[in-house]
Amino acid sequence: MVETRILTEAKMSMGEGPLWDVDAERLHWVDIFEAKVYQCALDGGDLKSWKFPGQSISAFALRKGGGTVVSSGAGIHLFDLDSGEAQLIFDPELGEGYGFNDGTVDRQGRFITGMADGKLIAAITSGQTDNLNPTGNIYRIDTDLSVHVIGDPIGVTNGPCFDAAGTTFHCNDSGLRRMYAWDYDPATGEATNRRTVTEFTGDAIPDGTTVDDQGYLWVAAYHGGEIRRYAPDGTLDRSIPVPAISPTSVAFAGPDLDILVVTSRGGDAAEGDGRILTIHGLGARGIPENKFG
Template structure:
């Protein structure tokens, strides 16, 4: 099924990223990485609310009681109070890497936040992949990363998928659900970059298939559990950045995009750039994402 693509909200996010559907509150959340904002709406795009965080933001997770966010900002990992907007620094994992910022993240099935960092010029392998739990424990899962993207988990949580965008690969790791450690890194699939696209945000559906946004080519790709391309969805903009299943039945694929490329070498786009899209009719459902520290 090709799916039906509609605009949920045309809000021109400079760098829309990190959609998260919270099944308990029935709300969609996403960020504008460049402008430092968190957004929330209903599944229909109504009741829109925004929080200003004052610096670039890579990703968020909803806290266990739905009163706060865990947010990966440029200067560290923060707790942001939903009512007041106040932010509290939890940990700065890279005080000696001023050229880096924190980027994509996802909560594992046990409530840990797994997030990465990146070189802001997307040139040097100075980034890492981290895990942070409710006790305050920070662990390094991977090093030597240029641009961390697409962490997501198999339905049973025992496989972690992750991309360093400019390697052109998606990796799979054995993931120890008891302690959050990774092992046995292997290539899950080689991303088709012939159309100018690169691996960006990702999610896993209820059948264990991996969905990934290929930024700069305007395509969404579904990979089977063995890494083969199962389906390609064409989007109306080139700079699709990330995606998440949501809606009351978890059967809508929400896709973020960017209105302005972060560096001059990246392409411009059409009038719908920066919109949040809703893709329906895929015949697939997602998995309810856990909250941080659940």
């Protein structure tokens, strides 16, 4: 039987980026607008938080040597939780209207993060439906901290993730409401042969995503109040309602990676809005997430 629980009483302005550390057995996530990293046990206990010295955190990953790597605004930083110090390692200098959004780590320990294209968002918000041409980049940060553009231009990067083999890269364009897949070369980190897995209609927007050990995609349906599971060919397998109007991201957690953690946007009227939710009894297992480095 599927059961959804509220993990902690803490409320986020915009919860994002849930990440289970299989080594420490601790759950991490961020509050984007408060620029905070959170950590707790899977029962909600031992809750801790750290403030990033910037206005926001849009993506977050753990480092193998300790500390974290984060995307914030138009820059990528190394962030030491203990000292609170952040080191800028990349600024694309693309000018006004661009900022980093979601991110992940590939199976080789490289950090993948992409842009939100402010011009595209403004066009969509104004009601434009034709000639929408994304110009945001997806970047790969190698373990030597060199930076490379990969894949195809994107509007709003969300839900980047990899299959177990690390040979398929998934990423959503929330601006165009499409879930994409690329062939990914583990040796070079290049992403080619983009195809559309599925496209959302109605109010729901594809947001944060993860892949289970069967290769199925679990995606937070922002504005849709549910989590959806898609087969690799884009067939909708199941939908699970959640007590949050705008779930933002998902991750498998727990010793058996069989508990789905859901972050969400705050400020709405549902019981779970802004809370960290856990879904039990799904009968699915995730894949351990890698660390950067």
